[in-house]
Amino acid sequence: MSGRTRSPNEKLGAMLAVAGISNAGLARRVNDLGRQRGLTLRYDKTSVARWVTKGMVPQGAVPHLIAAAIGGKLGRPVPLHEIGLGDADPAPELGLAFPRDVEAAIRSATDLWRVDLGERGSAGGGRYWQSLAGAFSVAAYATPVSRWLITPADGAVARTLQDPSTRRVGHADAQKLREAAEDARHWDSKYGGGDWRAGLVPECLRNEAAPLLTGSYSDEVGRALFQATSELSRLAGYMAFDVGQHEAAQRYYIQALRLARAAADVPLGGYVLASMSLQATYRGFSEEGIDLAQAAIERNRAVATARTMGFFHLMEARAHARAGDEALCGQSLAKAETFLERSRPGDEDPHWIDFFNVDRFAADAAECYRDLKLPGQVRRFTQQALAKPQEGFIRTHSLRLVVAAVAELESGDLDAACAMGEQAMDVVERVSSARSREYVKDFLLRLEPHRAEPQVAALAARARALVS
Template sequence: MSRDIRGPNEKLGTVLALAGISNAGLARRVNDLGAQRGLTLRYDKTSVARWVSKGMVPQGAAPHLIAAAIAGKLGRPVPLHEIGLADADPAPEVGLAFPRDVGAAVRSATELYRLDLAGRRGGGGIWQSLAGSFSVSAYATPASRWLISPADSSVAREAPDLREVRDGNGATGKDGAPNADTAPQHVGHSDVTKLREAAEDARRWDSKYGGGDWRSSMVPECLRVDAAPLLLASYSDEVGRALFGATSELTRLAGWMAFDTGQQEAAQRYYIQALRLARAAADVPLGGYVLASMSLQATYRGFADEGVDLAQAALERNRGLATARTMSFFRLVEARAQAKANEARACEVALKAAEGWLERSREGDPDPSWLDFYSYERFAADAAECYRDLRLPRQVRRFTEQALSRPTEEYVRSHGLRLVVSAVAELESGNLDAACAAGTRAVEVAGRISSARTTEYVRDLLHRLEPYGDEPRVVELRERARPLLVAPA
């Protein structure tokens, strides 16, 4: 369906010309993006001609998919108003802002939490129809503002009397204030402790079952139901810093889980808000951790140079602040990006520095709880991926053996990813039997978790095995992997 607006949509026509997208090309891109979100769309070049020449506005998610398709070609976010579709069904570019003001930052984050829940329950919202696909340029302003000022001067908040501002539905009042019956008037340390415990539980579930597991998917619900009312209540500067830190951890986790399930647009918005909350918390290492997560996403999406920049931003602000183990992880993330950029020397330097920092770490160091996962085995696993990207199979095998030396039920997803990397190394070394054996174990692990990223690793392995497609071992592995590849991520 579509509805008319007055006259031709000259804005859309102009941007399409700028992007070099034909009518048929745009229709194809929109249909493909819709399919990725579970939508069946059948637009063609005639549909696009009507949007441009007659000013017809498609309904539902289509305007936002149009913006996403054009953004993917231009390499930057494309707001609806730029293409003359701002008066379509409202879905603001929620979560992309990095406000300077703390109050505005609270509103930006809580707006994201509310809309995300609508998306999960209703099949729309941020998961399907928000404007703009993943665009690495959206990280430029958040990273620069965080580098300039990684901490706010004060975050104390005095909320209005909730009994006076409560609206007729008993939900929220002025300034988005929470329900007076359910939200505390003043936040205390015990409230923050509950959020931190929720974050620790979520990290364990995510590592063991993947970002798509139903237990992991409770994180957005926790942000909306538990964290948002606290952010909108009253708190001292001391409690507020702790509250922002705990909420930043949960928000980064929501982003990581979205990333793991292939929801790149949602992950990007969560990461931006997590970085802004870390700034309000005056927690520079946590902000660096969020930047490292942004770097991994940018690198995974093919923007290795930007991934290097984001990792180096995390490093630069944390010199003299973060623990040795934390600095090691940041250098490791930089190495991942350098490898993807095919900068072998820079990757080696970063890996050596990461290993050096890790060797300097000691039991009893005040490492943050969110870094519990990082061990020498994790360092070896990422080093193996670096050498895989640099096409050095001997080094991949060496580090993969170390990474797999102590498999644990606590980090099931990581174990599965390491097995795939091991299989690739064996294949590139000419050991087809060993590659298929490791691949079979990886498929078994991948079948126990809900992780689109792990599935994508398996898919890549099968692609590499295509030249050996008639080999019985490869045929068997492909059959074992078939249920995994056809199942919803």
């Protein structure tokens, strides 16, 4: 574990001082980040002292975990050279670029899919992405978003190669990828991003999409191909987000946005931005979440359908709620509802927005009011969200049930909260989703003042077993 030695690493010591992290604190953060990636690490303050004073260089992914730990504290990416570990494997930088040139964009996406997927762990939550150890940084979205806003569509994407061995790509190839994305999207909605079949999406990107992108195709076929691969990359990012692998999700989202630009699909680019917005908001960057949602809204005025615009405003509302701004949240919710009411069956909605309906609006509105600490509103909207069966959206149903349990608890009805909590546990047990379990953890914390009550003790024991 110690690796090779050299002179004292003064850069690392200086960065620890700037970040205000002790040796023991860094060791703990590195161990925690490793555990999230399926790695068993047992570093302590002595290990860190060796890295700093004796220049010992840890092996494998550990240098990237060190950078991630420091970057997480500073709130920005920390390159390896800044901490004196610049000779480590640069793989974690993959996927963060948003190239201006289409050929470079193809290389950026396919390099991410191939290298990232080279180290798959066993089936289950998040190990598909454990080789990417960089820290999530909302600042990494700045350049991609600004370039997309300036130029949301590439001019021409035809790719004509003279090599006779080069694969000629047709509409059927692009359609096959689109169908794969649709199947995976519905599977993810049912069982969560950590289900073993979620691995089919990154495998499809590596084994099917990458060879097609490097083939030969007309401009029309190329647009369809970039559209399908953008959808797949966004979905891979959403699955990574759902299992708590935010750094990998960020890379997939950035590449999905770049591919949407090559597809000249502005609404799809907006959908990727909305996904980025939800992630940023969830990670505690509500102001940036607002900016990302508004970027999607501004570029799609008079372009996207009413249903699509409604969803973008809903993500804006989620970010305003996390920021604690009840007035702006209410305005965004009103716009989302108005756009949704304007939508008609004959509208040419993109297929990926089919999930957004009145029930989904109510569920997200409930979460907004939960964040704003208005339990009466939460109860009203959760009742609406839970009024119909959610057979195809098991993960979403689990989230709604936990939010409903929180609303009952915050309203002072402990018995109803526990009853709803038991229902929630039944559903959360059926999905592989770190997000669902985070909601359960939040509910557990809220139950703590009532831990002496018998019904609470039983429910809490079940919840702890589920999230441990």
